[in-house]
Every structure is written in structure tokens, then in C-alpha cells.
Amino acid sequence: MTVSAIENIGFIIFLVVFPHFVPLPFYSYAIVCLTAIYLMLRRDKKTFRDIGLLKEKLTFKAFFLGAVTAIVWVAFMQLVYIPTIKYFFQVPEYSEYNYIKSSLARLVITIAAALIIGGFYEEVVFRGYIQNVLENRIFKRYRPIVSVLIASVLFGLYHLQQDIFAVVAAAMGGLYWSILYKKSGNLWAAIFSHALFDTITLILIYKNALGVFSF
Incomplete structure (x- = not known):
């Protein structure tokens, strides 16, 4: 393994x-991580454009594709995944966002954070940067699906502060948005899809409607 590969894996x-072990207030870890990515890209004489943030691809088509795929993924979670795990397992109540149920203001603030962190930040980091580094540097001799799967597993582990069912859901979501990114060739589509999925999910939590279906 080359020094460059070791550096990339370490980063x-x-x-x-980093976001889980350094107690920075209100998602400010995102600023640190995006700055670090900027410096790594600059070292390689690249910019955020090279990992998918292209202004010319920020189009209505990307938004529409993101909206449709977000609705499809919400439907899958609501009608298939959540009922399935509830049928086979004793699933603890999902309580991480219970604080929004009694406050519209908290819902709005949390949605705003989700749009920036869940949608933009996580897609830039996992699909834009990590997946591209895995595919074009670390596993460039292998088929792209290898990098897609590894990036998706890492995205699941990134949610390890939640329960195992949320980790699995996140890994599946990571795979879903990775495929969307690869098939569309547009990181903005994945950003919009992820952001809208999180928004709809938070509204369902607020309405006590998340996971109401069962077999």
C-alpha cells in the first residue's frame, strides 16, 4: 500500500x-471537515467542482430527480423497511428527534439543519469526496461497485450513535444515493434527494406518523 493510499484512508x-468524538457546538464540525476537504483538494490542485459541485448541474432537472427519488425512499422506509423490522424484531422507539414533536419552531430549525447537514454536507463528504477517493485512488483497479459499497457501509457506521436499525437504514440510504449519483452523474440530485428525504422524515416524526404502518 502506498503512502498516498494510507493518507487517503486516514483522512x-x-x-x-471526527464529528462524533470532538464536541463542537451545533454542527460546527461540518465547517472543520469541509475546510479539511478543501485543503486536501487544494493540495492535489483540485476544487469542489472536481467532486461534483458544478454550478451548471444545479438545475430543475436535478431538483426534480431528487424530489422523486426522495419520495420513493420515504415510501420504501414507511411501507417496507420499518414494518419489516418491527415484524421480526423488538424495535426500540426512535427518540432522537422527539424534542420536535411539541414545537413547530424546533421542527423548522431542525429541518434547516437537516437541509445543510443531512443534504449538503453529508452528500459532499460521502458521495462527493469519500466515494470518489475510494473509486479513483484507493480501489481504482476494482469495479466502481466496490467503492460504492464501502462508502455506503461507512455512511451507515457514521450513524452508529443511533440504534442498529438506523445504521442499516443509513447504509441502505447511502447505497441508494450512491447509485443515484453514479447513474445521474449529478451530485446535486443526491443532495436534493437526501435533503428532501430528511425533511419529509422530520415532518412525519412531528406528526407522529413515522412507521405507523405494520404487517
């Missing part, structure tokens, strides 16, 4: 681990 580990 990927940093991006996955």
Missing part, C-alpha cells in the same frame, strides 16, 4: 470519526 477515517 476518510477522520471524516467519519
Whole structure:
């Protein structure tokens, strides 16, 4: 393994681990991580355009594709995944966002944070940066699906502060948005899809409607 590969792996580990072990207030870890990515890209004489943030691809088509795929993924979670795990397992109540149920203001603030962190930040980090580094540097001799799967597993582990069912859901979501990114060739589509999925999910939590269906 080359020194460059070791550096890339170490930086990927940093991006996955840092937000959970450094107690920075109100998602400010995102500023640190995005700055670190900027410096890594600059070192390689690249910019955020090289990992998918292209102004010319920020189009209505990307938004529409993101909206449709977000609705499809919400439907899958509501009608298939959540009922399935409830049927086979004793699933603890999902309580991480219970604080929004009694406050519209908290819902709005949390949605705003989700749009920036869940939608923009996580897609830039995991699909834009990590997946591209895995595919074009670390596993460039392998088929792209290898990098897609590894990036998706890392995205699941990134949610390890939640329960195992949320980790699995996040890994599946990571795979879903990775495929969307690869098939569309547009990171903005994945950003919009992820952001809208999180928004709809938070509204369902607020309405006590998340996971209401069962077999």
C-alpha cells in the first residue's frame, strides 16, 4: 500500500470519526471537515467542482430527480423497511428527534439543519469526496461497485450513535444515493434527494406518523 493510499484512508477515517468524538457546538464540525476537504483538494490542485459541485448541474432537472427519488425512499422506509423490522424484531422507539414533536419552531430549525447537514454536507463528504477517493485512488483497479459499497457501509457506521436499525437504514440510504449519483452523474440530485428525504422524515416524526404502518 502506498503512502498516498494510507493518507487517503486516514483522512476518510477522520471524516467519519471526527464529528462524533470532538464536541463542537451545533454542527460546527461540518465547517472543520469541509475546510479539511478543501485543503486536501487544494493540495492535489483540485476544487469542489472536481467532486461534483458544478454550478451548471444545479438545475430543475436535478431538483426534480431528487424530489422523486426522495419520495420513493420515504415510501420504501414507511411501507417496507420499518414494518419489516418491527415484524421480526423488538424495535426500540426512535427518540432522537422527539424534542420536535411539541414545537413547530424546533421542527423548522431542525429541518434547516437537516437541509445543510443531512443534504449538503453529508452528500459532499460521502458521495462527493469519500466515494470518489475510494473509486479513483484507493480501489481504482476494482469495479466502481466496490467503492460504492464501502462508502455506503461507512455512511451507515457514521450513524452508529443511533440504534442498529438506523445504521442499516443509513447504509441502505447511502447505497441508494450512491447509485443515484453514479447513474445521474449529478451530485446535486443526491443532495436534493437526501435533503428532501430528511425533511419529509422530520415532518412525519412531528406528526407522529413515522412507521405507523405494520404487517
